Amino acid sequence: MKKSQFKKFLHIFDKIESNLLTRDTVYETFISYINEKDLMLTKKEFNHLLSFLIDSGNLNILEKGFDLSQPLYIFAKSSHDSKLEALSIFETLIQRNETRSYFKANLNQPLSLRFIEEEFRPIVLDTLLMKKIDNIRFFEPKWLHEYNWIIEDTEKGLNCSDCLKTHYTHDLYSHQKLQYRNEKVPIVNYRHLKDMLDIFPQKGVPIDRDCSKDLQVFFKDCLFNEFHHACCICQAALPHMLIASHIKPFRDCGYLIEAMDSNNGLLLCRNHDYLFDQGYISFDDHGKMIICDELQDKKEIYQLKDNFILDKIHMNESRKMFLDYHRHHIYKLIR
Numbered sequence: 001m002k003k004s005q006f007k008k009f010l011h012i013f014d015k016i017e018s019n020l021l022t023r024d025t026v027y028e029t030f031i032s033y034i035n036e037k038d039l040m041l042t043k044k045e046f047n048h049l050l051s052f053l054i055d056s057g058n059l060n061i062l063e064k065g066f067d068l069s070q071p072l073y074i075f076a077k078s079s080h081d082s083k084l085e086a087l088s089i090f091e092t093l094i095q096r097n098e099t100r101s102y103f104k105a106n107l108n109q110p111l112s113l114r115f116i117e118e119e120f121r122p123i124v125l126d127t128l129l130m131k132k133i134d135n136i137r138f139f140e141p142k143w144l145h146e147y148n149w150i151i152e153d154t155e156k157g158l159n160c161s162d163c164l165k166t167h168y169t170h171d172l173y174s175h176q177k178l179q180y181r182n183e184k185v186p187i188v189n190y191r192h193l194k195d196m197l198d199i200f201p202q203k204g205v206p207i208d209r210d211c212s213k214d215l216q217v218f219f220k221d222c223l224f225n226e227f228h229h230a231c232c233i234c235q236a237a238l239p240h241m242l243i244a245s246h247i248k249p250f251r252d253c254g255y256l257i258e259a260m261d262s263n264n265g266l267l268l269c270r271n272h273d274y275l276f277d278q279g280y281i282s283f284d285d286h287g288k289m290i291i292c293d294e295l296q297d298k299k300e301i302y303q304l305k306d307n308f309i310l311d312k313i314h315m316n317e318s319r320k321m322f323l324d325y326h327r328h329h330i331y332k333l334i335r
Contacts, residue, residue: 001049001119003080003126008039009049010076013068020064023050052119057095060225067225069095070160070262073218074168084164084171086129086140091150091164093120104151107144111137149192157316159226159262162192169215169256170200178211180204185254188264188321196257205253215260220244222262231269232310233289234303243273247322252329263318275302282331283323287315290331 001009012033021029027043034040041049053059058069068076071091078085093116094100102115111130113121124130130137139147146163153161183204190196197203206212223244230237245268246259253259268276275281275295282290287310291299299305 001122003123005038006123007076008036010068010072012039013066014073014076017066017068021066022064023047023061026050026066049119052117056092056117056120058092060228062228065229067221070218070222070225071095071164073221074160074164077168078171081128082171083128083143084167086127086143087146087150087164087167089120089124089127090129090147091154091161093124094151094154100151100154103139103147107139107147109138111139113137145195149195157313158318159222162190162196162257162261162318165261166196166199166257168218169260172214173202173212173256174200176211179207181207182252182254185252187255187258188248188318188325190257190318190321196255200257203255205250205256205259209250212256212259215256216244219260219262219265223265223267226262226314227267230267231272232266232314233272233308234269236269241269243268243270245273245276247319248325249277249330252325258322261318261322263316264322271302275304276326277330279326279330282327283310284327285315285320285323287312290327292331 012030015033016026016029019029027046030046031040050059053068053072054061058072060067060069069092071088075085075088075092078088090103094103099115113124116124128140131140132138146167149163150161153163180202181204185204187193187203209216224242229239229242231242236242245266246253247264247266248258250259253264258264266276272281280292280295281304284290289304289306289308289310291304291306295302295304
């Protein structure tokens with residue numbers, strides 16, 4: 001499949017992935033969205049592509065519904081022959097541990113395509129990810145720092161690297177003349193904050209929150225993906241009942257990346273979102289729930305348990321930083 005076809009496929013799949021579809025019903029829905037001949041796939045071809053995306057770590061199958069990985073989502077949105085396109089396909093490829101280990105060991109070495117799935121090869125070769133030097137393929141040398149950064153963040157368990165999120169934000173907003181506020185508000189201590197500010201130096205968040213709609217959609221999609229479309233406290237799974245809840249509120253963010261970073265979020269039902277947003281509950285560095293005194297005799301009513309702990313897979317270093325902010329600036333406000 002050509003890169004342009006693949007991106008069109010991803011755009012359609014992104015539209016239908018939250019329609020509570022199953023493996024048996026998704027093909028018919030996909031076909032109903034197609035209006036271009038070059039995207040017509042037989043059911044066998046479609047299922048083969050689905051299996052490939054699943055095996056490469058870029059598509060999760062839920063009981064009802066599907067989730068594209070965040071790097072693949074950004075790849076679909078990226079411009080042809082752009083740096084963002086190259087970085088997003090790189091992060092898409094390293095979802096598999098085997099490929100990531102090979103790339104990490106060979107960032108400065110001649111490359112073999114055998115570690116890239118066959119279906120990805122024509123797509124990868126149509127990006128700027130690699131460069132031919134004396135007819136030998138190498139990773140684009142001027143972007144090696146970003147490649148290392150992406151590998152580092154992926155190894156830390158981030159669903160989308162800070163590197164890729166920053167480049168995506170730059171791609172969307174660097175040329176827009178927006179009014180910003182909170183330019184002097186402290187930013188959480190990202191490990192690569194200097195690099196992030198080099199890529200997207202604008203501090204603060206837009207005065208008009210609607211101007212960041214694209215990033216808010218991305219933020220929500222990331223959280224739905226990470227928490228498998230269910231409240232992380234009570235497991236309520238009705239989509240209209242779920243809120244992509246900021247840990248450090250949008251109004252307090254000092255950098256647009258903070259506002260769209262899914263590590264600055266939890267997927268919560270409306271009830272638990274309210275309790276968290278208003279500071280009645282929080283979580284410690286181990287993901288253990290903290291409940292304020294005011295709710296101690298009402299825990300059963302609100303489905304709160306003293307021994308509740310978020311799955312450790314969600315407790316990466318970035319989310320711990322944001323939860324630290326929540327405990328000191330949101331939770332303590334009502335004590």
